[in-house]
Amino acid sequence: MGRSSNARARLIEIAGQLFQRQGYHASGLNQILGESGAPKGSFYYHFPDGKEQLAEASVRAAGEAVERIIEKAFGRARSFGSGAERFGALLADWFEESGFAAGCPVTSVLLETTPQSAPLLAACRAVFDAWIGHVEVHASRLDEGARARELALGLIMAMEGAWLLARAQRSTAPFRLAARLRPA
Amino acid sequence: MGRSSNARARLIEIAGQLFQRQGYHASGLNQILGESGAPKGSFYYHFPDGKEQLAEASVRAAGEAVERIIEKAFGRARSFGSGAERFGALLADWFEESGFAAGCPVTSVLLETTPQSAPLLAACRAVFDAWIGHVEVHASRLDEGARARELALGLIMAMEGAWLLARAQRSTAPFRLAARLRPA
Numbered sequence: 001m002g003r004s005s006n007a008r009a010r011l012i013e014i015a016g017q018l019f020q021r022q023g024y025h026a027s028g029l030n031q032i033l034g035e036s037g038a039p040k041g042s043f044y045y046h047f048p049d050g051k052e053q054l055a056e057a058s059v060r061a062a063g064e065a066v067e068r069i070i071e072k073a074f075g076r077a078r079s080f081g082s083g084a085e086r087f088g089a090l091l092a093d094w095f096e097e098s099g100f101a102a103g104c105p106v107t108s109v110l111l112e113t114t115p116q117s118a119p120l121l122a123a124c125r126a127v128f129d130a131w132i133g134h135v136e137v138h139a140s141r142l143d144e145g146a147r148a149r150e151l152a153l154g155l156i157m158a159m160e161g162a163w164l165l166a167r168a169q170r171s172t173a174p175f176r177l178a179a180r181l182r183p184a
Numbered sequence: 185m186g187r188s189s190n191a192r193a194r195l196i197e198i199a200g201q202l203f204q205r206q207g208y209h210a211s212g213l214n215q216i217l218g219e220s221g222a223p224k225g226s227f228y229y230h231f232p233d234g235k236e237q238l239a240e241a242s243v244r245a246a247g248e249a250v251e252r253i254i255e256k257a258f259g260r261a262r263s264f265g266s267g268a269e270r271f272g273a274l275l276a277d278w279f280e281e282s283g284f285a286a287g288c289p290v291t292s293v294l295l296e297t298t299p300q301s302a303p304l305l306a307a308c309r310a311v312f313d314a315w316i317g318h319v320e321v322h323a324s325r326l327d328e329g330a331r332a333r334e335l336a337l338g339l340i341m342a343m344e345g346a347w348l349l350a351r352a353q354r355s356t357a358p359f360r361l362a363a364r365l366r367p368a
Binding site for chain 2: 023101103150174178
């Protein structure tokens with residue numbers, strides 16, 4: 001990678017971290033530029049449409065990061081339950097490493113920009129759909145096929161809710177309960 | 185109620201609606217004043233510490249609104265499952281009436297201000313705890329006592345996650361699945 005694509009990756013990384021900790025609107029372009037060390041010209045070279053375009057890239061990158069966590073959790077799982085438990089533990093570790101401060105990388109952007117921004121709504125929705133789809137593939141392999149979609153949707157939903165409660169309670173316990181929630 | 189407390193209630197109501205739709209930071213004081221019709225002097229009379237204090241009042245009011253929904257759902261329920269189902273249906277109606285646009289009244293404030301603002305973190309946490317406590321009381325009455333706390337925590341967690349997915353998918357379906365999630 002040349003310097004140019006490093007600058008792009010760095011901008012996406014810093015923006016993602018700031019959105020997770022303080023939300024989309026509170027993370028101004030000046031702070032993103034300051035913390036990433038990118039000059040304004042470089043920013044507009046990579047993101048000619050501005051902060052909304054950077055947020056779209058950041059949501060997609062966050063989506064891929066969680067997809068890797070899903071693969072790590074379920075890749076060698078022998079049951080849906082053990083995969084779900086590992087998924088919850090990995091999210092709990094990520095949250096704890098942030099000092100109980102970082103929320104889901106997609107949620108903040110979603111709540112502050114939807115439905116006002118069509119591109120960001122589409123990006124957030126695509127990321128949630130991809131997570132559900134990845135979990136569903138593993139659920140199909142590990143459980144009865146007919147329940148796979150509901151198991152996947154239920155697990156992603158529960159983890160998103162757990163991330164909110166974890167932040168309010170400054171605790172990782174919600175992730176462990178979320179891993180055990182199943183459709184009755 | 186005199187004019188004065190009407191102005192206070194109106195400020196809290198408008199702030200809550202704006203936070204639900206566009207988040208905390210995007211809802212500036214000028215917009216809140218403009219939409220509520222309150223003069224600046226009246227605002228600072230009721231909320232001398234400014235927007236953060238208004239947000240605290242708005243989080244508490246939203247907490248009470250959802251508590252009333254919990255009571256309506258579980259008050260005459262004959263089983264935990266039927267109460268949970270009714271709770272999901274009432275939240276789905278609320279969301280649908282907002283044109284699929286309004287998120288959980290507490291979540292936006294939480295994600296944009298925690299852990300930076302200690303008073304808002306405390307308010308959000310107190311509201312989540314109160315919801316869980318209310319559901320737990322009904323769960324104790326309707327189910328085995330030992331599971332009541334987990335059932336309550338799981339249901340609130342699932343509904344919070346459902347509200348996010350409902351917003352991304354512009355659908356009420358997630359609330360119905362959330363109502364059926366139980367600890368395995």
